[in-house]
Amino acid sequence: MPRYHVKITGKDYDAMADLVRKYQVNVARHTVEKLDGGYRVDAHADGRKLRTLEAAGYKIERYEDVDKEGKKRQKEVRKVTKKAVTAEALAVATSAHYLNVVEVEKALATVADPPNGAFTKLIKLPNKTWENRVCNALKIGKGTGSNRPAIYFLGGVHAREWGSPDILIDFAQRLTNAYRTNSGITIGSNNFTAAQIKKIVETKDTYVFPQANPDGRNFSMTTDAMWRKNRRPAPAGHPQASCVGVDINRNYDFLWNYPTYFNASSPIANSTNPCDYQTYIGPKAVSEPETKNAVWLFDQFSNIRYFIDVHSYSEDILYSWGDDENQATNPSMNFQNGAFNGKRGIAGDTAYKEYLTTADKNTAVNLANKMQAAIKNVRGRVYKVEQAMSLYPTAGTSDDYAFSRHLTNSQKAKIYSYTIEWGSPSNPTPFHPAYPEMQKIIQEITSALVGFCIAAT
Ligand SMILES: [Zn+2]
Known part of the structure; x- marks a missing residue:
């Protein structure tokens, strides 16, 4: 059954909410456009689902067959082999194709080689993946000191x-x-400038964990290009391919058991069904080795003050919170308060909004604006700076978990947290665009991250 990249137009809020809560469509949550006669969202769905949606009154604009196009992208990736890859071949700025999962680890280790030994350190993550892969992170930073802030960049989760x-x-x-x-x-x-680069390395620590879910990425690069989850074996009695895996970015300990916390009619982009192709939250919070590794870095390095989780797509820079709209007036209306269970996750209502102080919001937005400016300086693309909550809320995500840590435990530092969603919905196969386009995106997001490291103090 072919799957398509589409735009779906619905007549009102309920029609758009039903895409997720009734039809389980994979929507790009931050591409919702308000039109004269309703809303439109970028999405992916198979032919049968599209016919169902059309019969229910939705308007569908159909783009590429993502499996067919995905196969082309897969052919462009080098096969994983035992053969040594040269350092030149691992230089992303001059590469003609995506690094495969082995090359990412090799490239990371190469950055920590002796010429950079005085200011880098390779960090082996403690949990092997379900397919027994070992993941590494990299610390970049020279010097020590108690007032040295750290910045943590995570990637390759989906x-x-x-x-x-x-x-x-x-x-x-x-x-x-x-x-x-x-x-x-x-x-x-x-x-x-050289002085700015020197200041980043000598006054801050930067932690880079580039490939959190190598099992899933390898499966996507070789088998099912649209795969999103990790590769946890399917539960007994569930032989279907979609019953493998957990969505790592729904598995963190933030409102994880969402049916308790959210309004039953919320169009939350989470699922308790292990066979959900997209957003299964896992058997318990932080059940997955990949999630444990991402959390381990927060626990290990208590000077982390900033966190960015790099995802695609929709050209957005998202700040806290993702579970509901923000409010700055009622501190007791917050994710820890059980009195609001069953009320969260409806856009546009007043029954619940998540608490974020005006000062925190301003800090978060100011830093996001620096990234936006750096991205624009590459080729003029303007990423939207907006709250992670859209029409579609989430729970169990990395960014909300990271920012919630100081609220659930006052001993922990406040971590300003973001999700970047790189790439335009108008790219064919927007989760893995053809590499010439990806190169432009890499330049944009690298610029954003360098600009962020300069601005974050
Ligand atoms: Zn993602």
């Missing part, structure tokens, strides 16, 4: 979003090359 590891490897390669050679970084009309 299997099909192939470009995020490439982005983070490119960032690490450019930052370390520039520091080692006492030079600046120029991308488009961004000119980050």
Whole structure:
């Protein structure tokens, strides 16, 4: 059954909410456009579902067959082999194709090689994946000190979003090359000076965990290009292919058991069904080795003050919160207050909104604006800076978990947290665009991350 990249138009809020709560359509949550006669959203669905939606009154604009196009993208990725890859082949800025899962780890290790040894360190994550892969993160930073803030970049959580590891490897390669050679970084009309680069490396720690879900990414690159989850074996008695895996970015300990916390009619983009192709939350919070690894870095490095999870797509920079709209007037209306259970997750109502102080919102937006400006300087694309909550709320995501840590435990530091959704909905196969387009996106997001490291203090 072929699957298509589509735009779906519905007549009102309920029609759009039903796409998720009734039809389980995979919508790009932040592409909702308000039209004269309703709303339109970018999405993916198979032919049968599209016919059902058309019969129910939705208007469908159909683009590429994502499986057919995905096969083409898969052919462009080098096969995983035992053969050694040269350092030049691992340089993302001059590469002609996505790094495969082995190449990402190799490229990360190469960044930590002796020429950069004085200011980098490879960090082996403690939990092997379901398919026994070992993941590594990289620390970039020279010097120590108690007032040294750390910044944490995560990527490769969703299997099909192939470009995020490439982005983070490119960032690490450019930052370390520039520091080692006492030079600046120029991308488009961004000119980050040698002095700015030196300040990042010598006064801050940067942690880069580029490929959190290598099992899923490998499966997407070789078998099912649209795969999103990890590769946890399917529960007994569920032989279907879709029953494998957990959505890592629904598995964090933030309102994880969402049916307790959310309004039953909320169009939340989460599922308790192990056979849900997209957003199964897992058997318990932080059940997955990939989630545990991502959390381990927060626990291990208590000076982390900033966090960015790199995803695709829709050209957005998202700040807290994702479970409901923000409010700054009632501190007791918050995710920890059981009195609001069953009320969360409806856009546009007043029964529940998540608490975020005006000061925190301003800090979050100001830093997001720096990233937006750096992205625009590459080729003029303007990413939207907006709250993670859209018409469609979420629970169990990394960004809300990261920002909630200081609220659930006052011993922990406040971590300003973001999700970047790179890439335009108008790209064919937007989760893994053809590499010439991906190269432009890599330049944009690397610029955003360098700009962020300069601005975050
Ligand atoms: Zn994602």
